[in-house]
Amino acid sequence: MKMLSNGRCPKLCLRSATDSPTWVGALKVIDHLMGLPWWTRLWVLQEAILQRGKVTAIYGEIVAPMSLIEASGAILPRHHENGLCCKSFWHSLPSDQQITLERFSKTTSSIEAVREILSIIKQNQIERLLFLLEKTRDRRATDPRDKIYGLLGLIEDSPDPVVDIAPDYERDVTHLYAGVAMRFIRHQQSLHVLLNHEIKPEAAGSHTLPSWVPHWGATYGSPTPNLIKYRLSQYNAWPSGAGRMPELSADSRALSVTGKYVDRITDVTRAVDKAATADLGKTLSELDVCFGVDEGHLVQYQPDGSGSGSGEGGMLPYDAVWRTLLGDQVSEHIARKAEQEFWYASDGKVFFKTARGYIGSGPPGTRAGDAVYLIFGSLVPVVLRPAASSHRLVGYAYVQGIMDGEATPEPGWQEAVESGSADDRNEAEDGRPRRIYLV
Numbered sequence: 001m002k003m004l005s006n007g008r009c010p011k012l013c014l015r016s017a018t019d020s021p022t023w024v025g026a027l028k029v030i031d032h033l034m035g036l037p038w039w040t041r042l043w044v045l046q047e048a049i050l051q052r053g054k055v056t057a058i059y060g061e062i063v064a065p066m067s068l069i070e071a072s073g074a075i076l077p078r079h080h081e082n083g084l085c086c087k088s089f090w091h092s093l094p095s096d097q098q099i100t101l102e103r104f105s106k107t108t109s110s111i112e113a114v115r116e117i118l119s120i121i122k123q124n125q126i127e128r129l130l131f132l133l134e135k136t137r138d139r140r141a142t143d144p145r146d147k148i149y150g151l152l153g154l155i156e157d158s159p160d161p162v163v164d165i166a167p168d169y170e171r172d173v174t175h176l177y178a179g180v181a182m183r184f185i186r187h188q189q190s191l192h193v194l195l196n197h198e199i200k201p202e203a204a205g206s207h208t209l210p211s212w213v214p215h216w217g218a219t220y221g222s223p224t225p226n227l228i229k230y231r232l233s234q235y236n237a238w239p240s241g242a243g244r245m246p247e248l249s250a251d252s253r254a255l256s257v258t259g260k261y262v263d264r265i266t267d268v269t270r271a272v273d274k275a276a277t278a279d280l281g282k283t284l285s286e287l288d289v290c291f292g293v294d295e296g297h298l299v300q301y302q303p304d305g306s307g308s309g310s311g312e313g314g315m316l317p318y319d320a321v322w323r324t325l326l327g328d329q330v331s332e333h334i335a336r337k338a339e340q341e342f343w344y345a346s347d348g349k350v351f352f353k354t355a356r357g358y359i360g361s362g363p364p365g366t367r368a369g370d371a372v373y374l375i376f377g378s379l380v381p382v383v384l385r386p387a388a389s390s391h392r393l394v395g396y397a398y399v400q401g402i403m404d405g406e407a408t409p410e411p412g413w414q415e416a417v418e419s420g421s422a423d424d425r426n427e428a429e430d431g432r433p434r435r436i437y438l439v
C-alpha cells in the first residue's frame, strides 16, 4: 500500500506470479478490510474526512494511517484505466483479483471524491448538505436521524451558515426530514427535491415518512442519482414562473402545492429490470400490447384529441412509443445507443397508458387508478394516488406529449387558484389547477 500511495505501479508491487502466497495473502487482507461494515456507516465519513491524517487503521498486527489506505486504493484506476502502464498487467490478473482491487479503489475513492467536492462547494451550506445526502444514500445509520445529523460536522465550517440544525434525539423523524426537504424547496425555488423520494423500500424509517419527503435511501434501477438528475433537468412539463410556492402544514406531514390533473392511469406493465432481462425484444413486445400499438394501425398519436387534426403535434404511434421508451432523449447514433438509453430511462420503471390515450413510464409502485398530475414547481409530471382528501406521491413520470409544456395551464391560472375554494376536495378532473395536499 505504501508503494502504491507513492505512485508506484501495481505491476511492480507484484514481484512474482499472481498466485504467489504473498500476493494472494495481501489481496485477501484487502478484501476482508473492504468488507468491514466501517465503510458503510454514515458517521465514519465525518471521521475520515475531518480527521484526515489522524485516523489510524489497526488490523491485527498491522497499524497504518487511514490516509495511506485511501490513497493507495484511489490511485489504482490511473494505472489501468486512464494510463497504459498497467493495462496488460490488469488484464492478466485472475478475475477474482480484479474484483477485489476494483472494490478497493471504489470504496476508497468514494471518500476522496466527497473530500474533493466539499472543497469546491465551499460557500453554500445547503448545496453542500444536498450533495452529501446524495453521496451517502448507500451508507447506513441505525437511527434514521443520523442520516442527517451525521453530516452536520461536514458543513459547519461554511462561511455562510444557514443550516441551523443541531442534533436533537427528542425530535420527531418526520419533522426533521420534512424540515430539511423544505429548506431545499425554498433554496431551489422548485420541487425538484421531491424527485429524490424514489428509493428501495428497505430505507430506514421510510415507512413512517409522508410520501413526498425524500428518505435519502438507495435508489432502484441502474441509473445513478446524478444521471437521474441530469435526465430530469431536460424536461419542462410546467415551466417555472410566478406562482405560490408550496407550504408545509404545522404537523410537518402535508405539503400544499398547486396541481393540475392530466389523466387517470388505466393500464400498467410490470417494472422492467435490467438485471433480470435476458431478452429485451420480448419485453418490448409486451409493451406494444400495453400501449395498444398495432403495426397496421397508422393513426397518429394524439391523446386527448386536443390536436387540431392538421397533423401538427401528432406523431406515428411507433415514434411515440420509442420516444417514451427512451425518455425522449434520442441521440444521433440511435441504433448503438438505443439499448443503453432505454435502460437509463427505464430500468426499474413500469410503462402505462391513460384513459385518454397518453403513454408513459413511471415508478414501480404505479397502479391502475393512479393519476398523472403536473405540479407547479416541478418540471416533470408526477404520479399521485388519491387518498381521502389528499394525495400520496408515487413518483415522477415521463408522459409522451406533455414534457415540453403542452399541458401547462393558460396564463392567469394563479388568480384562478387563489380564488378557488381551498376546500374543493373533489377530483380535479376538469384540469383546472388548484391547491392539492401531498401527504
Ligand SMILES: [Zn+2]
Residues within 6 Å of the ligand: 008, 009, 010, 011, 079, 080, 083, 085, 086
Ligand atoms: Zn502503472
